[in-house]
Amino acid sequence: MKPLSALAFAFACACAPGAALAETALAESPALPLRPELGPADLLAFYRVPAERFAVRLAPERRHQHFAVREVSFPSPVRERWATVHGAYYRPVGLAPGQRVPAAVVVHHLGGRFDAEKYLAQHLAQHGVAAFFLSLPNYGRRREPGTRQGFLRFAPELALATFRQAALDAIRAGDFLRSRPEVDPERVGLVGVSLGAFVGALARGVDPRLGRTALVLGGGDLAGVLEGRPEGVDLLERSGLPLDELRRLLRSVDPVSFGARVEPGDVLMINARNDEIVPERSARALWRALGRPRIHWLRCGHKGVVLHLLWLMNEVLDHLRVPDAPSARRPPGPE
Numbered sequence: 001m002k003p004l005s006a007l008a009f010a011f012a013c014a015c016a017p018g019a020a021l022a023e024t025a026l027a028e029s030p031a032l033p034l035r036p037e038l039g040p041a042d043l044l045a046f047y048r049v050p051a052e053r054f055a056v057r058l059a060p061e062r063r064h065q066h067f068a069v070r071e072v073s074f075p076s077p078v079r080e081r082w083a084t085v086h087g088a089y090y091r092p093v094g095l096a097p098g099q100r101v102p103a104a105v106v107v108h109h110l111g112g113r114f115d116a117e118k119y120l121a122q123h124l125a126q127h128g129v130a131a132f133f134l135s136l137p138n139y140g141r142r143r144e145p146g147t148r149q150g151f152l153r154f155a156p157e158l159a160l161a162t163f164r165q166a167a168l169d170a171i172r173a174g175d176f177l178r179s180r181p182e183v184d185p186e187r188v189g190l191v192g193v194s195l196g197a198f199v200g201a202l203a204r205g206v207d208p209r210l211g212r213t214a215l216v217l218g219g220g221d222l223a224g225v226l227e228g229r230p231e232g233v234d235l236l237e238r239s240g241l242p243l244d245e246l247r248r249l250l251r252s253v254d255p256v257s258f259g260a261r262v263e264p265g266d267v268l269m270i271n272a273r274n275d276e277i278v279p280e281r282s283a284r285a286l287w288r289a290l291g292r293p294r295i296h297w298l299r300c301g302h303k304g305v306v307l308h309l310l311w312l313m314n315e316v317l318d319h320l321r322v323p324d325a326p327s328a329r330r331p332p333g334p335e
Contacts, residue, residue: 023058027179029077029172035208038261046164046252047206049077056176058089067125068093072132077172078165082137082144085169088118089132090125095182102187102212103130103177104320105170105203107196108139109217111149116309117193123313124191129320130183131191134173136166136199152226156246163199163253170203174210189213189266189320194278194302198222198255201286204267205258214268214316217275217302219282220256220289223247259289267293268319270305270312277302 031051033044059071068091076085092101106121108114114133121131135142138151151162170190178185189212192200197218204213219225223246241249251257267290271283287295296315298308305312 022060025056025058025179026053027056027074027176028053029175032168032171033206035261038208040257043252043257044206047168049168052077054172056179061091063093066093067091067122069122069125072176074172074176076137076165077168078161082142082162082165084142085134085172086141087132087134087173088121089130089176089180090121091130091180091182092125092128099182100184101128101130101182102189102320103132103180103183104189104191104212104214105173105177105200105210106131106133107166107170107190107192107200107203108133108136109194109196110152114140116306117196119309120191120193120313120316124317124320127317127321129317130177130180132173132177134170136169136196137162156241160249160253163202166199167203167206167253170199171207171210174203174207187211187323191316191320192216192218194218198225201255201262201290202253202258205255205261208261212266212268212320212322213262214270214319215286216270216312216316217272217278217305218255218269218286219271219278219284220254220259220286221282222254222256223250224285225278225282226250256285256289259286259291262290264291264293268315269293269295270298270315271295272298272300272302272305274299274301274304 029052032049033047036044054075056072056074061068061070070089072089073084073086076083104124106117108117118133121133124131138144138147139149143149152159174188177183177188188210190200190204190210191214194217197215201215201218204210269287298305300307
Protein backbone atom coordinates (compact mmCIF):
# COMPACT_ATOMS: atom_id res chain seq x y z
CA MET A 1 0.00 0.00 0.00
CA LYS A 2 1.37 3.43 -0.96
CA PRO A 3 2.07 5.89 1.90
CA LEU A 4 -0.80 8.25 1.00
CA SER A 5 -3.18 5.34 0.60
CA ALA A 6 -2.12 3.98 3.98
CA LEU A 7 -2.70 7.38 5.56
CA ALA A 8 -6.14 7.65 3.97
CA PHE A 9 -6.99 4.13 5.12
CA ALA A 10 -5.92 4.93 8.70
CA PHE A 11 -7.99 8.12 8.65
CA ALA A 12 -11.03 6.25 7.32
CA CYS A 13 -10.69 3.63 10.06
CA ALA A 14 -10.39 6.31 12.73
CA CYS A 15 -13.50 8.05 11.42
CA ALA A 16 -15.53 4.87 11.18
CA PRO A 17 -18.65 4.66 13.37
CA GLY A 18 -17.77 3.77 16.94
CA ALA A 19 -14.10 4.81 16.64
CA ALA A 20 -12.74 6.78 19.62
CA LEU A 21 -11.06 10.04 18.64
CA ALA A 22 -9.24 12.63 20.68
CA GLU A 23 -10.88 16.03 20.72
CA THR A 24 -9.54 19.56 20.70
CA ALA A 25 -11.44 22.32 22.48
CA LEU A 26 -10.73 25.93 23.42
CA ALA A 27 -10.69 27.60 26.81
CA GLU A 28 -9.80 31.08 28.02
CA SER A 29 -7.73 32.47 30.88
CA PRO A 30 -8.10 36.12 31.94
CA ALA A 31 -5.17 38.36 32.71
CA LEU A 32 -3.87 37.84 36.24
CA PRO A 33 -3.86 39.07 38.92
CA LEU A 34 -7.54 39.78 39.38
CA ARG A 35 -8.78 42.34 41.91
CA PRO A 36 -5.28 43.71 42.65
CA GLU A 37 -6.80 46.31 44.95
CA LEU A 38 -7.02 43.55 47.59
CA GLY A 39 -3.19 43.41 47.62
CA PRO A 40 -0.44 42.73 48.40
CA ALA A 41 0.45 44.47 45.14
CA ASP A 42 4.18 43.72 45.21
CA LEU A 43 3.63 39.97 45.63
CA LEU A 44 0.69 39.76 43.22
CA ALA A 45 2.95 41.16 40.51
CA PHE A 46 4.81 37.83 40.65
CA TYR A 47 1.68 36.19 39.20
CA ARG A 48 0.89 38.70 36.49
CA VAL A 49 0.27 36.83 33.23
CA PRO A 50 -1.60 38.01 30.12
CA ALA A 51 -5.01 36.80 29.03
CA GLU A 52 -4.82 33.82 26.71
CA ARG A 53 -7.11 31.60 24.67
CA PHE A 54 -5.64 28.11 24.75
CA ALA A 55 -6.24 24.75 23.10
CA VAL A 56 -7.25 21.73 25.17
CA ARG A 57 -6.63 18.18 23.99
CA LEU A 58 -9.03 15.58 25.37
CA ALA A 59 -8.29 11.87 24.92
CA PRO A 60 -11.13 9.42 24.26
CA GLU A 61 -13.50 9.07 27.20
CA ARG A 62 -13.69 5.95 29.35
CA ARG A 63 -17.25 5.53 30.56
CA HIS A 64 -18.15 3.96 33.91
CA GLN A 65 -21.52 3.48 35.56
CA HIS A 66 -21.60 6.78 37.47
CA PHE A 67 -18.77 8.82 35.92
CA ALA A 68 -16.58 9.14 32.84
CA VAL A 69 -12.87 9.94 32.75
CA ARG A 70 -10.48 11.13 30.06
CA GLU A 71 -6.89 12.32 29.90
CA VAL A 72 -6.52 16.05 29.25
CA SER A 73 -3.60 18.30 28.31
CA PHE A 74 -3.23 22.03 27.67
CA PRO A 75 -0.40 24.60 27.71
CA SER A 76 0.86 25.93 31.02
CA PRO A 77 0.87 29.74 31.44
CA VAL A 78 4.64 29.26 31.95
CA ARG A 79 6.42 27.91 28.88
CA GLU A 80 10.08 27.81 29.89
CA ARG A 81 9.84 24.34 31.44
CA TRP A 82 7.06 21.77 31.89
CA ALA A 83 5.20 23.71 29.22
CA THR A 84 2.30 21.23 28.95
CA VAL A 85 -0.13 20.53 31.77
CA HIS A 86 -1.40 16.95 32.02
CA GLY A 87 -4.28 15.65 34.08
CA ALA A 88 -7.49 13.62 34.10
CA TYR A 89 -11.03 14.96 33.90
CA TYR A 90 -13.74 13.11 35.84
CA ARG A 91 -17.22 13.94 34.56
CA PRO A 92 -20.52 13.04 36.23
CA VAL A 93 -22.88 11.09 33.96
CA GLY A 94 -26.66 10.90 33.86
CA LEU A 95 -27.12 14.67 34.01
CA ALA A 96 -30.33 16.25 32.76
CA PRO A 97 -30.13 18.28 29.52
CA GLY A 98 -28.66 21.68 30.30
CA GLN A 99 -27.79 20.72 33.89
CA ARG A 100 -24.63 22.32 35.26
CA VAL A 101 -22.72 21.02 38.25
CA PRO A 102 -20.03 22.34 40.61
CA ALA A 103 -16.44 21.36 39.91
CA ALA A 104 -13.04 21.28 41.57
CA VAL A 105 -9.37 21.09 40.69
CA VAL A 106 -7.70 18.30 42.71
CA VAL A 107 -4.02 18.95 43.54
CA HIS A 108 -1.89 16.07 44.82
CA HIS A 109 0.63 15.59 47.62
CA LEU A 110 4.44 15.50 47.53
CA GLY A 111 5.17 11.98 46.32
CA GLY A 112 3.73 8.57 45.54
CA ARG A 113 1.14 7.15 43.16
CA PHE A 114 -1.64 9.63 44.03
CA ASP A 115 -4.28 6.89 44.13
CA ALA A 116 -6.07 8.65 47.01
CA GLU A 117 -6.47 11.90 45.05
CA LYS A 118 -7.67 10.05 41.94
CA TYR A 119 -10.11 8.08 44.07
CA LEU A 120 -11.32 11.38 45.55
CA ALA A 121 -11.83 12.84 42.06
CA GLN A 122 -13.79 9.74 41.10
CA HIS A 123 -15.87 9.98 44.29
CA LEU A 124 -16.72 13.61 43.54
CA ALA A 125 -17.80 12.81 39.98
CA GLN A 126 -19.90 9.86 41.14
CA HIS A 127 -21.83 12.29 43.34
CA GLY A 128 -22.33 15.15 40.92
CA VAL A 129 -19.15 17.24 41.24
CA ALA A 130 -16.88 17.35 38.18
CA ALA A 131 -13.17 17.08 39.03
CA PHE A 132 -9.85 17.62 37.30
CA PHE A 133 -6.84 15.78 38.73
CA LEU A 134 -3.80 17.97 38.08
CA SER A 135 -0.24 16.68 37.71
CA LEU A 136 2.14 19.28 39.12
CA PRO A 137 5.40 20.21 37.34
CA ASN A 138 7.88 17.30 37.18
CA TYR A 139 5.24 14.76 38.18
CA GLY A 140 3.62 12.01 36.10
CA ARG A 141 3.83 12.66 32.36
CA ARG A 142 5.47 16.02 33.14
CA ARG A 143 8.47 14.43 34.82
CA GLU A 144 11.77 15.14 33.06
CA PRO A 145 13.91 12.08 32.21
CA GLY A 146 16.72 11.49 34.67
CA THR A 147 15.12 13.47 37.49
CA ARG A 148 13.40 12.39 40.68
CA GLN A 149 9.72 13.13 40.99
CA GLY A 150 8.96 16.59 42.35
CA PHE A 151 10.36 20.10 42.15
CA LEU A 152 11.48 21.04 45.68
CA ARG A 153 14.83 19.29 45.11
CA PHE A 154 15.79 21.66 42.31
CA ALA A 155 17.99 24.73 42.82
CA PRO A 156 16.27 27.23 45.14
CA GLU A 157 15.51 29.80 42.45
CA LEU A 158 13.99 27.10 40.20
CA ALA A 159 12.00 25.59 43.09
CA LEU A 160 10.58 29.04 43.87
CA ALA A 161 9.66 29.68 40.24
CA THR A 162 8.12 26.21 39.91
CA PHE A 163 5.95 26.73 43.00
CA ARG A 164 4.60 29.81 41.22
CA GLN A 165 4.04 27.77 38.06
CA ALA A 166 2.22 25.09 40.04
CA ALA A 167 -0.25 27.70 41.36
CA LEU A 168 -0.74 29.18 37.90
CA ASP A 169 -1.34 25.68 36.49
CA ALA A 170 -4.02 25.08 39.14
CA ILE A 171 -5.66 28.38 38.20
CA ARG A 172 -5.60 27.43 34.51
CA ALA A 173 -7.09 24.04 35.37
CA GLY A 174 -10.00 26.00 36.82
CA ASP A 175 -10.34 27.80 33.48
CA PHE A 176 -10.45 24.42 31.73
CA LEU A 177 -13.29 23.33 34.02
CA ARG A 178 -15.21 26.55 33.30
CA SER A 179 -15.04 25.71 29.59
CA ARG A 180 -16.93 22.42 30.02
CA PRO A 181 -20.63 22.62 29.11
CA GLU A 182 -21.72 20.57 32.13
CA VAL A 183 -19.84 22.75 34.66
CA ASP A 184 -21.31 25.80 36.38
CA PRO A 185 -18.55 28.39 35.75
CA GLU A 186 -19.52 30.24 38.94
CA ARG A 187 -18.94 27.15 41.13
CA VAL A 188 -15.40 26.02 40.35
CA GLY A 189 -13.35 25.30 43.46
CA LEU A 190 -10.27 23.40 44.52
CA VAL A 191 -9.11 20.51 46.72
CA GLY A 192 -5.47 20.25 47.78
CA VAL A 193 -3.73 17.52 49.77
CA SER A 194 -0.48 18.18 51.67
CA LEU A 195 1.82 19.88 49.12
CA GLY A 196 -1.32 20.29 47.01
CA ALA A 197 -2.96 22.16 49.89
CA PHE A 198 -0.06 24.65 49.97
CA VAL A 199 -0.26 25.07 46.19
CA GLY A 200 -4.05 25.18 46.30
CA ALA A 201 -4.22 27.77 49.07
CA LEU A 202 -1.77 29.89 47.11
CA ALA A 203 -3.83 29.56 43.91
CA ARG A 204 -7.01 30.39 45.83
CA GLY A 205 -5.41 33.52 47.24
CA VAL A 206 -4.14 34.70 43.87
CA ASP A 207 -7.36 33.98 41.94
CA PRO A 208 -10.57 35.11 43.70
CA ARG A 209 -12.70 33.38 41.02
CA LEU A 210 -11.99 30.04 42.68
CA GLY A 211 -14.80 29.24 45.09
CA ARG A 212 -15.28 26.40 47.56
CA THR A 213 -11.85 25.18 48.65
CA ALA A 214 -10.86 22.18 50.78
CA LEU A 215 -7.31 22.12 52.16
CA VAL A 216 -6.20 18.77 53.58
CA LEU A 217 -2.98 18.74 55.65
CA GLY A 218 -2.04 22.20 54.46
CA GLY A 219 -0.52 25.16 56.21
CA GLY A 220 1.43 28.36 55.95
CA ASP A 221 4.81 29.72 57.02
CA LEU A 222 6.49 27.81 54.20
CA ALA A 223 9.99 28.58 55.44
CA GLY A 224 9.19 27.08 58.85
CA VAL A 225 7.81 23.91 57.26
CA LEU A 226 10.84 23.51 54.99
CA GLU A 227 13.15 23.78 57.99
CA GLY A 228 11.54 20.63 59.39
CA ARG A 229 11.80 18.49 56.21
CA PRO A 230 15.00 16.84 54.83
CA GLU A 231 14.40 18.18 51.32
CA GLY A 232 13.59 21.57 52.82
CA VAL A 233 16.76 21.68 54.91
CA ASP A 234 18.73 20.74 51.80
CA LEU A 235 17.02 23.51 49.86
CA LEU A 236 17.79 26.04 52.57
CA GLU A 237 21.45 24.98 52.72
CA ARG A 238 21.88 25.07 48.94
CA SER A 239 20.41 28.56 48.72
CA GLY A 240 23.44 30.06 50.45
CA LEU A 241 21.22 32.86 51.71
CA PRO A 242 20.67 34.04 55.28
CA LEU A 243 17.42 32.66 56.65
CA ASP A 244 15.86 36.13 56.89
CA GLU A 245 16.57 36.78 53.21
CA LEU A 246 15.21 33.39 52.16
CA ARG A 247 12.07 33.96 54.22
CA ARG A 248 11.58 37.26 52.39
CA LEU A 249 11.79 35.47 49.04
CA LEU A 250 9.46 32.68 50.15
CA ARG A 251 6.73 35.22 50.98
CA SER A 252 5.89 35.32 47.27
CA VAL A 253 4.81 31.65 47.34
CA ASP A 254 3.55 31.42 50.91
CA PRO A 255 -0.27 31.10 50.99
CA VAL A 256 -0.30 33.14 54.20
CA SER A 257 0.71 36.19 52.14
CA PHE A 258 -2.55 36.08 50.18
CA GLY A 259 -4.96 34.91 52.88
CA ALA A 260 -6.76 38.26 53.11
CA ARG A 261 -7.98 37.77 49.52
CA VAL A 262 -9.93 34.61 50.49
CA GLU A 263 -13.47 34.40 51.87
CA PRO A 264 -13.20 32.21 54.99
CA GLY A 265 -16.70 30.81 54.52
CA ASP A 266 -15.55 29.19 51.27
CA VAL A 267 -12.76 27.24 52.95
CA LEU A 268 -12.64 23.91 54.77
CA MET A 269 -9.38 22.86 56.45
CA ILE A 270 -8.65 19.32 57.62
CA ASN A 271 -5.46 18.85 59.63
CA ALA A 272 -3.78 16.29 61.87
CA ARG A 273 -3.00 17.02 65.53
CA ASN A 274 0.19 14.91 65.47
CA ASP A 275 1.35 15.88 62.00
CA GLU A 276 5.10 15.32 61.77
CA ILE A 277 5.38 17.05 58.36
CA VAL A 278 3.01 20.03 58.58
CA PRO A 279 3.16 21.04 62.25
CA GLU A 280 0.17 22.50 64.04
CA ARG A 281 1.77 25.95 64.16
CA SER A 282 1.91 25.93 60.34
CA ALA A 283 -1.75 24.92 60.02
CA ARG A 284 -2.78 27.62 62.48
CA ALA A 285 -0.75 30.24 60.62
CA LEU A 286 -2.76 29.55 57.48
CA TRP A 287 -6.03 29.29 59.44
CA ARG A 288 -5.49 32.75 60.92
CA ALA A 289 -4.45 34.25 57.57
CA LEU A 290 -7.60 32.88 55.91
CA GLY A 291 -9.83 34.49 58.51
CA ARG A 292 -10.39 31.44 60.75
CA PRO A 293 -12.40 29.19 58.43
CA ARG A 294 -13.99 25.90 59.52
CA ILE A 295 -11.29 23.42 60.52
CA HIS A 296 -11.33 19.74 61.55
CA TRP A 297 -8.51 18.34 63.67
CA LEU A 298 -7.91 14.59 63.27
CA ARG A 299 -6.11 12.73 66.06
CA CYS A 300 -3.41 11.15 63.92
CA GLY A 301 -0.18 11.90 62.09
CA HIS A 302 0.29 13.03 58.50
CA LYS A 303 0.03 9.57 56.93
CA GLY A 304 -2.64 8.44 59.40
CA VAL A 305 -5.19 10.56 57.53
CA VAL A 306 -5.59 7.64 55.12
CA LEU A 307 -7.48 5.82 57.90
CA HIS A 308 -10.11 8.57 57.70
CA LEU A 309 -10.26 8.60 53.89
CA LEU A 310 -13.96 7.81 53.40
CA TRP A 311 -15.02 10.36 56.03
CA LEU A 312 -12.66 12.91 54.49
CA MET A 313 -14.01 12.39 50.97
CA ASN A 314 -17.58 12.87 52.13
CA GLU A 315 -16.67 16.04 54.09
CA VAL A 316 -14.99 17.47 50.99
CA LEU A 317 -17.94 16.46 48.81
CA ASP A 318 -20.45 18.12 51.14
CA HIS A 319 -18.33 21.26 51.28
CA LEU A 320 -18.05 21.56 47.49
CA ARG A 321 -21.76 21.04 46.90
CA VAL A 322 -22.78 24.02 49.07
CA PRO A 323 -23.09 27.32 47.14
CA ASP A 324 -20.26 29.79 47.72
CA ALA A 325 -20.38 31.73 50.96
CA PRO A 326 -21.39 35.41 51.05
CA SER A 327 -18.58 37.94 51.23
CA ALA A 328 -17.76 38.36 54.92
CA ARG A 329 -14.59 37.70 56.87
CA ARG A 330 -15.15 36.04 60.22
CA PRO A 331 -14.31 38.24 63.22
CA PRO A 332 -11.38 37.17 65.38
CA GLY A 333 -12.19 34.43 67.85
CA PRO A 334 -10.51 31.91 70.12
CA GLU A 335 -8.18 29.36 68.54
